[in-house]
Amino acid sequence: MNVVKYQIEDNSNEINISVNIITADGALVTADVDLYINDKKSLKGESKNGEHYIGKSSLGIAKELTNGLLLIEADIDLKLIEESFWEDCFKNLSIKYFLNGGKVDKSFELVPEDIKYKSDLGGTIKTKKYFFLKQVKS
Amino acid sequence: MKRIIQVMLINLIIIFSAKGQEVIKLKDLKTPNSPGFQILDIAPSSIERPTNPKAFAATLMSLTSNGSAIPKNFAMEFSPFWTFKSDSTSSIHKYLNIRKDKSSKNAIFSGILRKMSVSLVSTFSDSTAGSLLKNTNYIAFGIRTNLITIRTKTQSDNINIALSKYSEKVRMLRSHEEELDVLNNQLRKSIIETERLYGILENASSDERKEIQQDxxxxxxxxxxxxxxxxxxxxxxxxxxxxxxDTDKEIQNYYKKFLELPVFQLDGAFAYSEALSGNQSDNKRFNRSGFWLNGAYNINNLKIDDNLLNGNFSIIGSIRYISDNVLEVNTTDVFSKTNAFDYGGRIQYTIKDFSISYEYLKREYSNDNSNLNSDRSVGLMEYKINDNLYFTGTYGKNFGEVNTLFTLFGINYGFGNSSLKTD
Incomplete structure (x- = not known):
């Protein structure tokens, strides 16, 4: 399983994330950003009203996020779309993640090593992308 | 332009003949109402209610080419924007043509390219009927797209509320949440530990190294x-x-809300066709091209009472400009170009899986050919028994003077992924 390390510094920079899910217009997307830290889970961002993005969401201050695990989970429901689309939707699904406030601002994509599965019929897709917030020296 | 279309036609036939020979799921097969069929006057309906596009709508009739290079009797329709990968931002609000929030406007123009579908059709006529001549293979290329979709403010607000509730419900329906929270916390701790050990390992002496490496x-x-x-x-x-x-009643109600018809939709289409007498490429000639607009006014939930005839009603108007190549009187192979104008409408009532409609189109040729004026008047019905079984029927009078009785009845049926002939 793929966990990407995003480098943050021991400072007061605000760390932000935004997510863009690129699929067929008719897909209903439910996506969340969860932060696991100190044995707790907190919701940091979510897609609203079936939309295909999570707007810029603050994760907190860099020095308080050290060793946090970030999970971006998306459920994609294709029920409004013709079934003949479903296979192409799974194949062509593209998710872009943008993290900023750390050592460098950086874009990431959903890659084959990440979690991406569909139902047997193909009408529902689940994706998961993990980031580990690793503290590095300035 | 003509040359470009010819090259496109040939290339599309080659590319999609291969695609078309893949196993087609029976539930993807529906009646061929693509512009390619409509320009030849052989579609079950000449006036289709605007819809969102299909990816690869395998309206496959038959791929038998009888040994010739030009396939007879096949049809396909696909959406280029979604069949090929696109990096454009996607949006459910554009798809449903609703506004994002109360301060924004409804998405009336939802993207000509996004909702465009391309169709390719070949049909062999073994007798003279309607607009088709005997022993001739007709090849047509068509495109159609949605130009305008309008929803009322109330419709837009109700769909937005349903979308918001839908998202909440999906989050509640997610399975294994607690189990995964435990695992994600364990994963985090394990990563911290490996990071710690790796840091020690980098600075360890060779004696310490073996033990730390094992940990x-x-x-x-x-x-x-x-x-x-x-x-x-x-x-x-x-x-x-x-x-x-699939089993949650709230979710099913939200789906119904999302699928409510817009109050008005306007689709545009263009089609170009050529005729090959005897299916010989040497006998190729321009057959007909046309551009048309279909505008639909829809009423959702038109009912007598809550339990009786609760369905959707549509009134669709159509205008079409045609450039035609017609057979001259008292000849068998002399054609002359002329223009025609179609206008008419369709009324359609859909209740659950049953749809019944009637359409009328009047065709008027330019002054010199007014003797060719005719009309088309047909009734249509379609009943979806289940995902694998459709019953469709069209009956009435088609354009033209010869053999104008137009009947097209079919049952699309089957089990599994068997291929199917619908002609």
Whole structure:
């Protein structure tokens, strides 16, 4: 399983994330950003009203996020779309993640090593992308 | 222009003949109402209610080419924007033509390219009927797209409320949440430990190294096991969510709300066709091209009472400009170009899986050919018995003077993924 390390510094920079899910217009997307830290889970961002993005969401201050695990989970429901689309939707699904406030601002994509599965019929897709917030020296 | 279209036609036939020979699921087969058929006057309906596009609508009739290079009797329709990968931002609000929030406007123009579909048709006529001549293969290329979709403010607001509730419900229906929270916390701790051990390992002396390396390897193995458990649960989650969505009454009501027809839709289409007498490329000639607009006014939930005839009603108007190549009187192979104008309408009532409609189109040729004026008047019905079984029927009078009785009845049926002939 793929966990990407995003480098943050021991400072007061605000760390932000935004997510863009690129699929067929008719897909209903439910996506969340969860932060696991100190044995707790907190919701940091979510897609609203079936939309295909999570707007810029603050994760907190860099020095308080050290060793946090970030999970971006998306459920994609294709029920409004013709079934003949479903296979192409799974194949062509593209998710872009943008993290900023750390050592460098950086874009990431959903890659084959990440979690991406569909139902047997193909009408529902689940994706998961993990980031580990690793503290590095300035 | 003509040359470009000819090259496109040939290339599309070659590319999609291969695609078309893949196994087609029977539930993807529906009646061929693509512009390619409509320009030849052989579609069950000449005036279709605007819809969102299909990806590869395998309106496949028959791919038998009888040994010739030009296939007879096949049809396909696909959406280029979604069939090929696109990096454009996608949006459910554009798809449903609703506004994002109360301060924004409805998405009336939802993207000509996004909703465009391309069709390719070949049909062999073994007798003279309607606009088709005997022993001639007709090849047509068509495109259509949605130009305008309008929803009322109330419709838009209600769909937005349903979308918001839908998202909340999906989050509630997610399975294995607590189990995954435990695993994600374990994964985080394991990563912290491997990071710590790796840091020590880098600065360790060769004596210390062996023991730390072993601890590091064990932690990596532990992390792999946790990862495998997360993957294993993640694999079953889509099936579990799909089952939950399919059986949840609230979700089913939200789907109905999303699928409500807009109050007005306007589609545009263009089609170009050529005729090959005897299916010989040497006998190729321009047959007909046309541009048309279909505008639909829809009424949702038109009912007598809550339990009786609660369905959707549509009134669709159509205008079409045609450039035609007609057979001259008292000749068998002399054609002359002329223009025609079609206008008419269709009324359609859809209740659950049953749809009944009537359409009328008047065709008027330019002054010199007014003797060719005719009309088309047909009734149509379609009943979806289940995903694998459709009953469709069209009956009435087609354009033209010869053999104008137009009947097209068919049952699309089957089990599994068998291929099907619908002609």
């Amino acid at each position: 590091y390897n064990e932690e990596i193995a532990n992390q792999t096991v946790i990862g495998m458990e997360i993957v294993s649960i993640s694999k079953v989650q889509p099936n579990e969510l799909e089952k939950a969505l």
